[in-house]
Amino acid sequence: MRGANGYLHGSVLPTVVVVTLVMLMAMLGLLALWEHETLLFVRTQRLRQARADVESAALLYRLHPDDRTLTAGGGYLLYDSLPQSRLFVRREPWGLYELLHITTADSLLSVCRIVGAEPDPAQTLRYADARTAVTLAGSTYLQGILRLPQNGLVYGRVGADFYRGAPVAQGRIRRSAATLPAPSAEVVARIAALHAEAGRQPVTDELPDSLGVSFRDQTITLRLGTAEIGGCTLRGRIVLAADELRIDSTCRLEHLLVCARKITVGSGARIAAQLFARDTVVVEPRAVLEYPSGICAGRYAELGHRATADGYVIVRDTVRHRKMTASYRQSRTARVRGLLYADGAAHVQGIVAGRAELRQAVYFSPQGYYKDMLYDVALLENPATAQPLWHDGADTLRRKETVCVD
Numbered sequence: 001m002r003g004a005n006g007y008l009h010g011s012v013l014p015t016v017v018v019v020t021l022v023m024l025m026a027m028l029g030l031l032a033l034w035e036h037e038t039l040l041f042v043r044t045q046r047l048r049q050a051r052a053d054v055e056s057a058a059l060l061y062r063l064h065p066d067d068r069t070l071t072a073g074g075g076y077l078l079y080d081s082l083p084q085s086r087l088f089v090r091r092e093p094w095g096l097y098e099l100l101h102i103t104t105a106d107s108l109l110s111v112c113r114i115v116g117a118e119p120d121p122a123q124t125l126r127y128a129d130a131r132t133a134v135t136l137a138g139s140t141y142l143q144g145i146l147r148l149p150q151n152g153l154v155y156g157r158v159g160a161d162f163y164r165g166a167p168v169a170q171g172r173i174r175r176s177a178a179t180l181p182a183p184s185a186e187v188v189a190r191i192a193a194l195h196a197e198a199g200r201q202p203v204t205d206e207l208p209d210s211l212g213v214s215f216r217d218q219t220i221t222l223r224l225g226t227a228e229i230g231g232c233t234l235r236g237r238i239v240l241a242a243d244e245l246r247i248d249s250t251c252r253l254e255h256l257l258v259c260a261r262k263i264t265v266g267s268g269a270r271i272a273a274q275l276f277a278r279d280t281v282v283v284e285p286r287a288v289l290e291y292p293s294g295i296c297a298g299r300y301a302e303l304g305h306r307a308t309a310d311g312y313v314i315v316r317d318t319v320r321h322r323k324m325t326a327s328y329r330q331s332r333t334a335r336v337r338g339l340l341y342a343d344g345a346a347h348v349q350g351i352v353a354g355r356a357e358l359r360q361a362v363y364f365s366p367q368g369y370y371k372d373m374l375y376d377v378a379l380l381e382n383p384a385t386a387q388p389l390w391h392d393g394a395d396t397l398r399r400k401e402t403v404c405v406d
Contacts, residue, residue, distance in 0.1 A: 046084075050109040053078055054102050057087045058113065061100060062399040065091075075105060093190060095257050095274035096294055096312065096388035097402065099215055112215045112405050114255065114292055116386030118398035119338075119354060123147070124379050126357045129176045130372075134361065136163045138376040147176035158363060158375050180343055180357050183316070184392045191276055191296065198223060198241030198259050213237040215255075215405050236405070240273075247271060249287075255405055265289065267304075274311070283307045283334075291337065292402035294388060300327055303334035303350075310337045311402075312388040317344035324362060324369055332376050338385040349375065353382040 056078055061070055070076050070089050078085040086105040091098050094114060103110040124144030127134055133151035136142075137158045142165075146153075152173055155163040201223040213220050213236035221239040228246040235254035242260040247253070249268035259276040267284040274294040275281050281297045283289065284304045291310035295301050301315045313336050317327035327344025330336065334350040342348070345362045356379055363373040386400035 047108065050104045053085050053087055053104065054109055054111055057089055057102050061089060065399050066396045096390055097292060098389060114402045114405060115399045116402055117389055117394055118400045119383060119385060119387050121381040121383040124355055124381055127176055128180050128359045129178050132372050135373045137161060137373060139164055140374050140376060141165055141378045142168060143379060143381045145172055145174060147174045149176060158365065158370060180359055181391050183390050184394055187390060194276060195259055195278060198239060201241060207232050283309065302329045303331055305331045305333050307334045312339040314341045314390060315344055326364060337382060339387050348377055351378045351380065353380040354385055
């Protein structure tokens with residue numbers, strides 16, 4: 001109300017001030033919220049663009065792994081007009097796979113992935129040519145292109161179990177070379193260096209219950225003597241070394257390298273690791289090597305009942321035995337996804353989904369053995385599983401991502 005002189009009473013002034021302050025605070029709050037939303041939008045857009053740039057760089061590397069401009073120290077500029085599109089791409093070996101590191105110029109986003117070679121799913125069998133014929137018996141099923149010795153295929157039997165499959169079309173058969181494809185000399189030297197370096201590490205009494213090492217950090221090596229490990233979780237950039245090692249079903253390994261003279265994966269265990277043994281690897285019944293895993297044995301490897309290896313199994317038995325001795329045994333219920341490379345006498349049954357490269361297939365029965373025999377084997381095409389970087393010339397092969405790691 002107005003007074004007699006026409007002015008407002010002084011008691012109204014505080015109300016006006018309070019209302020003005022409230023309105024001012026509301027306006028400031030709205031401005032702050034708008035600024036926050038704008039910054040969040042800009043950051044979200046930048047992060048989205050950074051992810052797209054990283055995926056573009058990863059695709060370029062997968063298609064052109066031998067392009068040195070991608071991995072140059074000064075980075076790679078995706079778009080000439082956008083300086084923020086510069087990415088730093090770095091690769092390094094991790095077992096028989098590669099670690100692919102990609103980082104944006106502003107370090108907003110950094111990723112690490114394990115990659116292998118792009119598979120050629122049509123090429124399923126390569127059998128060294130010893131001028132013999134390969135015999136099929138039982139429930140054997142072969143897909144894809146088969147590179148076989150000069151005398152090709154014949155259909156036979158093991159005991160009274162004759163071949164029960166359909167005839168293999170001649171158009172799927174190619175002539176193989178006299179020997180298996182040679183492994184990369186660099187890879188062979190790197191495996192030897194892995195064993196040598198592990199042997200120089202001090203022996204530890206026990207493992208931690210849980211240990212994770214980022215692939216952005218330096219490799220940690222843990223060395224045991226002759227040991228059985230269980231009840232622990234190890235993941236990341238770790239090399240686990242031992243003289244003889246048994247891994248039981250309560251142990252969880254993720255993307256490790258394991259090296260020893262002999263390695264045993266206990267029944268029911270589930271691990272993701274690359275196993276490098278100077279002598280022997282045994283995967284007991286119902287054990288699973290999850291993708292991407294691998295086995296690389298110097299003398300002998302074995303997959304037991306319902307065991308699975310997702311990645312690769314390589315046996316390089318360079319010793320020429322006086323009597324027929326198996327270098328590799330795979331149970332009728334076991335499964336390999338990826339590459340099976342056996343430079344020795346290989347008793348192969350069960351499923352191989354990917355590629356098999358065999359010097360000689362031998363079926364060992366209680367009554368004796370059958371040379372150059374594939375018995376109860378399913379050899380399947382598999383475009384999904386990356387191949388290891390094992391062969392000579394693998395540097396030029398297109399890459400396939402296996403898993404994203406931190």
